[in-house]
Amino acid sequence: MIARLFSFRGGIRPDSHKKESSGAPIRPVPLPARLVVPLIQSSRGGARPIVTVGDKVLKGQCIGEAEGKTGTAIHAPTSGTVSEIGRYPMAHPSGLESPAIVITPDGEERWIAHEPLDLATASRDELILRIQASGIVGMGGATFPSHIKIGKDSTIETLVINGAECEPWITCDDRLMRERAADVVRGAMILRRLNGARRVLVGIEDNKPEAIAAMSAAARARMDTEDADGGARIDIVTVPTRYPAGGERQLVRVLTGIEIPANRIAGDFGVQCFNAGTAHAVCRALVHGEAMVARIVTVTGDVERPGNYEVPLGFPVADLLALCGVRPGVDRVLMGGPMMGFTLPKLDAPITKGSNCIIAASPGLFPPAPPEQPCIRCGRCARACPAGIQPFDLYWFSRSRNFDKAGEYHIFDCIECGCCAYVCPAHIPLVDYFRFAKSEIRARDEERRAASQARARFEFHTFRLEREKAEKAARLAAKAAETRASLSAAAKADAAEQNVAPPPPKPPT
Amino acid sequence: MTSPHIRQPASVQRVMLTVLLALAPGIAAYVWQIGAGILVNLAIATAAALAAEALVLKLRARPVALTVTDGSAVVTAWLMVLAFPSIVPWWLTVLGALFAIVAAKHLYGGIGQNPFNPAMAAYCAMIVAYPALMSQWPAAGQGDFAAQLQLILGGSREVDAVTGATALDTLRTGLRNHADVNTILATGAFGFVGGRGWEWIAAGYLAGGLFLIATRSIDWRLPLGFIAGMGGTACLFWLAAPERFASPLFHLASGGAMLASFFIVTDPVTAASTPRGKLIFAAGAGIIAWFVRVFGAYPEGIAFAVLLMNICVPLIDHKTQPAAFGQRTRP
Numbered sequence: 031m032i033a034r035l036f037s038f039r040g041g042i043r044p045d046s047h048k049k050e051s052s053g054a055p056i057r058p059v060p061l062p063a064r065l066v067v068p069l070i071q072s073s074r075g076g077a078r079p080i081v082t083v084g085d086k087v088l089k090g091q092c093i094g095e096a097e098g099k100t101g102t103a104i105h106a107p108t109s110g111t112v113s114e115i116g117r118y119p120m121a122h123p124s125g126l127e128s129p130a131i132v133i134t135p136d137g138e139e140r141w142i143a144h145e146p147l148d149l150a151t152a153s154r155d156e157l158i159l160r161i162q163a164s165g166i167v168g169m170g171g172a173t174f175p176s177h178i179k180i181g182k183d184s185t186i187e188t189l190v191i192n193g194a195e196c197e198p199w200i201t202c203d204d205r206l207m208r209e210r211a212a213d214v215v216r217g218a219m220i221l222r223r224l225n226g227a228r229r230v231l232v233g234i235e236d237n238k239p240e241a242i243a244a245m246s247a248a249a250r251a252r253m254d255t256e257d258a259d260g261g262a263r264i265d266i267v268t269v270p271t272r273y274p275a276g277g278e279r280q281l282v283r284v285l286t287g288i289e290i291p292a293n294r295i296a297g298d299f300g301v302q303c304f305n306a307g308t309a310h311a312v313c314r315a316l317v318h319g320e321a322m323v324a325r326i327v328t329v330t331g332d333v334e335r336p337g338n339y340e341v342p343l344g345f346p347v348a349d350l351l352a353l354c355g356v357r358p359g360v361d362r363v364l365m366g367g368p369m370m371g372f373t374l375p376k377l378d379a380p381i382t383k384g385s386n387c388i389i390a391a392s393p394g395l396f397p398p399a400p401p402e403q404p405c406i407r408c409g410r411c412a413r414a415c416p417a418g419i420q421p422f423d424l425y426w427f428s429r430s431r432n433f434d435k436a437g438e439y440h441i442f443d444c445i446e447c448g449c450c451a452y453v454c455p456a457h458i459p460l461v462d463y464f465r466f467a468k469s470e471i472r473a474r475d476e477e478r479r480a481a482s483q484a485r486a487r488f489e490f491h492t493f494r495l496e497r498e499k500a501e502k503a504a505r506l507a508a509k510a511a512e513t514r515a516s517l518s519a520a521a522k523a524d525a526a527e528q529n530v531a532p533p534p535p536k537p538p539t
Numbered sequence: 540m541t542s543p544h545i546r547q548p549a550s551v552q553r554v555m556l557t558v559l560l561a562l563a564p565g566i567a568a569y570v571w572q573i574g575a576g577i578l579v580n581l582a583i584a585t586a587a588a589l590a591a592e593a594l595v596l597k598l599r600a601r602p603v604a605l606t607v608t609d610g611s612a613v614v615t616a617w618l619m620v621l622a623f624p625s626i627v628p629w630w631l632t633v634l635g636a637l638f639a640i641v642a643a644k645h646l647y648g649g650i651g652q653n654p655f656n657p658a659m660a661a662y663c664a665m666i667v668a669y670p671a672l673m674s675q676w677p678a679a680g681q682g683d684f685a686a687q688l689q690l691i692l693g694g695s696r697e698v699d700a701v702t703g704a705t706a707l708d709t710l711r712t713g714l715r716n717h718a719d720v721n722t723i724l725a726t727g728a729f730g731f732v733g734g735r736g737w738e739w740i741a742a743g744y745l746a747g748g749l750f751l752i753a754t755r756s757i758d759w760r761l762p763l764g765f766i767a768g769m770g771g772t773a774c775l776f777w778l779a780a781p782e783r784f785a786s787p788l789f790h791l792a793s794g795g796a797m798l799a800s801f802f803i804v805t806d807p808v809t810a811a812s813t814p815r816g817k818l819i820f821a822a823g824a825g826i827i828a829w830f831v832r833v834f835g836a837y838p839e840g841i842a843f844a845v846l847l848m849n850i851c852v853p854l855i856d857h858k859t860q861p862a863a864f865g866q867r868t869r870p
Contacts (some may be wrong), residue, residue: 044545080792123541198545279864291865298866396544403551403603404651408807409758410549417862420812423856440863448543455549462541468816 038280040416041272042449044198044369046237051330052201054337055362056209059353061135065107065344066118066380068130069094072167072175075101079131085112088142090321093131094478096162102175103165105321107342112134118378121365121385123373125398133344140196144319156226157316164315165322165352165383169307170276173364173384176308179297180224180467187300189227190285191218191309193234194240194269194276197367200387202326203306205338207234207241211248214306215264217313219252222262225302232306235271240269272449273369278303290444292417307386327381331364331390332357341381347388348377356390364389367447368396403456411450411460421450421460428467433474436467444468555610557756562802563619568743569625572736573677576687577625580632581617583691587636588616595645615639618658618802622795622842623665624676626701631672635661650763655849658811662842674838676805677708678703679736706734706793707838710785724789729749733792741797742816748801760817761810762800768825769796776833790829794839800827803841809849816852816859822849 044450053474070076076093076099087093087106089291094104094528119125147160162177170388191214195203207214213234222230234242244268253264269275269284279290281303288299296303304312307325312319323343327350330336334355351363364371365379366387373391419440427436444464450461569577592612596603616636623635643660649654666673677687679700704712704730713723717821730738751757773787790796795803804810804821811820824844831840 042547044547046688238774245677263575283864289865289868291868292863294865364544366542368542370542371544372542373544389634391544391761399546401602403605403609404649406551406611406651406808407552407812408554412861413755416864419867420861422812439860440866443865445861446542452545453547454550455551455554457546459541461543465541 031271032105034287035267035269036284037270038275038283038289038416039418040275040414040449041280042414042452043272044452046271047199047330048204048237051199051328051336052238056338056340059339059341059350060147061108061137061342062140062345062349062482063134064113064346065110065133065135065342066130066346067093067104067133067344068118068120068128068380068382069104071104071165071343071383072100072102072173074175074178077080077101077104077128077165079113079115079129081112081131081521083112083115086110087112087133088135088140090144091142092163092321093133096165100175100178100306101162102167102177103163103321103322104131104343105165106133107323107344108133108135109138109140113420118380119376119478120262121374121379123372123375125252125379128509130344130380134392138156141320142326146319147222147316149316152316157220157350160316161312163321164311164322165507166308166311166315167322167383167539168305169325169383169386170305170386171370171386173382176304179190179302179304181296183263183299184225184297184302186225186227186297186302187229188286188302189218189222189225189230190282190296190301190303191230191232191306192278192303193238193245193306194281195238196235196271196273197369197387198273199330199389201326201330202328202338202386204238204241206310206326207238207306208244210310211241213242213313214245214253214310215248215422216317217309217311218304219262219265220312220316221302221304221309222264226276228300230262232266233265233269233275233281233285234266235275237271273449274416274445277416277445277447279424279445281354284432292440304420318477323404325381325383325385327385329354329390332360332392332395333390339384343380343382346378347374347381350381350388351377351390352433354390357392359392359484360396361393362391364391364396369452370446399459400457402458405456405458410453410457414449414453416449417445419443421464424467425458425460425463428463431470433467433471437471441467441471461532547633551609551611554756555614557751558566558608558614558802559617561751561756562621562744564746565740565743566715568740569621572679572682572739573625574682574687575684576677576691577620578625579688579691580620580623580625580629583629584616584620584636585613587633588612591637591640592645594753595597595641595796596649599645599725601649601658606650612640612644615644615657618798619661621798622658622662624673626675626687627665627669627672628693628696629648629666629691631669632691635665638664649685651808652851654806656803656845658804659803659845659849661840663846664840666837674708675702676705676708677701679734705736705838706726706789707832708791709830711838714783717776719787721782724785732788732858738792739794744797744801748797751801751805756804757801758814758817760814761805761821764798764818764821765796765800765804766791767823768822769829770825772826772829773824790832794832795841796828798842799824799845803845804848809845809852810856811852811859812862813856813859816855819855819859820848820852 078097080095081093089109091106092103093106096103104166110133113134117127118130120128133413158177158181166176167173218230227422248263311322327341328338363374424441425437593607619694639657639661643657709728752759770787773790776784777786804824811817827844828841
């Protein structure tokens with residue numbers, strides 16, 4: 031199919047640095063001394079532990095049950111013993127601690143019995159429940175629970191599979207699509223069946239020709255051999271390499287022409303978007319009965335053996351780096367890509383479902399930012415902004431704490447992709463200013479909400495006191511009236527009595 | 540450290556150096572057609588602007604080295620000198636540079652904060668303060684450097700030998716005397732499309748400007764807006780009464796039109812910043828400049844036009860905010 035492509039405004043073309051890690055096939059890693067499996071590995075709710083310290087677990091065994099409707103389950107990434115359940119530092123910009131289950135591997139890698147579903151007979155609800163129970167979340171990094179997205183009752187026309195992988199350095203989806211294209215395509219077709227889309231579009235940037243070839247072959251094979259998909263098409267679409275073409279809204283725009291506003295979701299426009307890794311995980315879970323216990327992680331930067339590794343969840347970042355041979359001079363480690371990733375505060379943090387890339391950064395590869403200079407309003411940021419906003423205006427408003435104006439100028443349309451800061455000749459960390467302004471606005475709104483709640487509470491309290499006072503007064507009045515009535519009744523009775531009885535003799539005067 | 544962790548190799552210095560580089564063809568044409576006197580004033584203005592910048596930064600307790608070396612003061616100084624007659628005395632150049640840097644730039648908060656184009660503010664201040672000196676333009680084709688140097692560095696101002704009326708001046712005086720445009724343009728002050736000699740300088744600015752557009756250093760909307768504004772207005776009047784109004788081509792090739800199109804209205808700090816706003820801002824400057832030239836008290840009106848439009852920038856920007864991603868989408 032010759033797909034008509036659309037374009038999005040802005041974007042940048044940084045050096046891709048994909049070659050460093052994309053050459054070698056996905057490699058397994060040896061088991062570490064312990065795996066720290068966080069109970070919260072999704073952006074919406076977590077899991078409740080269902081094992082206790084000392085329990086023996088098998089690989090793929092559920093160790094944390096999905097909490098509520100939005101939670102996702104977690105599983106033992108290998109066989110071994112539950113050695114601790116506690117709070118551990120996570121891969122988070124501020125090094126937050128989070129509850130986790132620590133597993134000491136027994137080295138046997140014994141799987142729990144696989145229970146694949148019979149796709150021909152299983153109902154939609156069963157499949158979606160299994161996605162939740164298999165712990166599947168968006169693997170592009172946002173970790174949104176897939177069962178919530180796919181379970182929404184929207185009318186979906188197009189399923190978009192995101193294989194763009196637009197961030198420099200990251201190649202995990204590239205390798206995955208090259209090596210496991212059939213599973214990705216199969217997973218995509220299952221997702222299509224669940225959301226009822228008529229067509230599937232897989233967007234891949236044109237700097238990954240091998241992945242495009244492998245995926246195209248897998249898609250053709252799938253459409254040639256099976257009728258199960260009801261004649262639905264899956265098309266592999268080559269999209270121009272331009273960061274952030276892999277942003278959900280940007281990719282949907284490029285593939286379908288639809289611009290989803292910041293305050294809406296793709297489903298409102300008949301589109302759903304899943305990462306290629308997520309489609310792969312769906313296939314493993316439903317077709318093969320394997321829960322999500324590992325993911326592909328790109329390890330790159332200043333390391334001796336850059337590449338892609340199939341890493342059990344809970345694997346300490348430090349062990350992974352040691353495995354790849356960190357070169358001298360590395361002064362920090364990034365998680366995620368260089369555009370949107372963050373510096374890891376602690377290297378003992380574990381790999382989780384959203385960890386797509388680890389970059390050993392040295393000043394040589396990632397020079398420190400030159401000193402910040404005043405903004406000259408050159409407008410390069412606005413030209414580069416894929417959200418179509420004017421970063422330099424927002425910079426002035428954020429700096430001067432003019433948050434109302436920042437809101438009016440669409441600061442919440444900012445996707446923090448970093449294009450503005452990348453091109454800024456004055457080296458202003460624009461995204462930092464916007465994060466600051468957003469958090470201030472959120473805090474202020476929260477405060478206002480709390481204040482208005484407090485006021486409402488206070489007003490109700492006052493009202494209640496008034497009411498109680500009024501009620502009390504009314505009660506007292508009623509009682510008084512009653513007393514008066516009974517008194518007067520008594521008086522009347524007395525009087526009647528007196529009327530009946532002969533009048534008392536008048537006292538002598 | 541927070542994301543993004545990589546940056547394009549770009550800097551304010553590089554932006555400013557590109558502008559200076561783009562001015563080179565115009566300056567070369569200036570030296571060729573008018574004489575090397577301009578280089579003396581360029582040097583004086585550069586030194587004065589840098590000194591003023593350093594001094595004010597120090598007084599304001601700002602990082603001196605980082606900002607003095609950003610090149611912005613040099614750009615301001617060069618643009619001011621190129622807008623001035625090249626034979627103004629040195630002290631006028633110094634005064635202009637001081638006004639541009641201290642009053643027009645730093646009193647408003649320094650680079651990035653000034654609402655008025657510093658070079659144009661200095662031009663306006665000087666033409667009001669020294670109307671005679673600011674109206675003595677060197678004649679084209681003489682290039683007597685010694686005489687120009689004499690005028691710049693002081694001594695007597697025997698100007699008749701080296702000055703000549705500019706094209707805009709000649710046209711204006713001729714029209715005041717009720718002459719026909721074609722008759723006036725047939726006199727010796729005119730070349731192919733504009734002032735004799737000066738039109739080459741305009742061509743030099745045009746070449747530099749196209750280089751700036753090609754390297755995406757400036758937004759094409761600004762020069763296009765100015766040229767459309769001035770040329771369009773001139774065209775309307777010229778078509779209506781060709782004997783009383785000069786052609787759009789003449790207006791665009793004369794005076795500071797090309798310098799303004801590619802180097803003055805394109806100053807990012809003081810121009811409008813939205814895509815539509817840039818067109819409106821530059822077109823407005825072009826239209827006003829034409830009216831000042833034709834009906835106003837000064838033969839050249841670009842500086843006033845630019846300052847007038849500078850005042851309108853906040854309003855223009857506010858009213859022309861572009862639609863954010865997805866804003867035009869109908870649910």
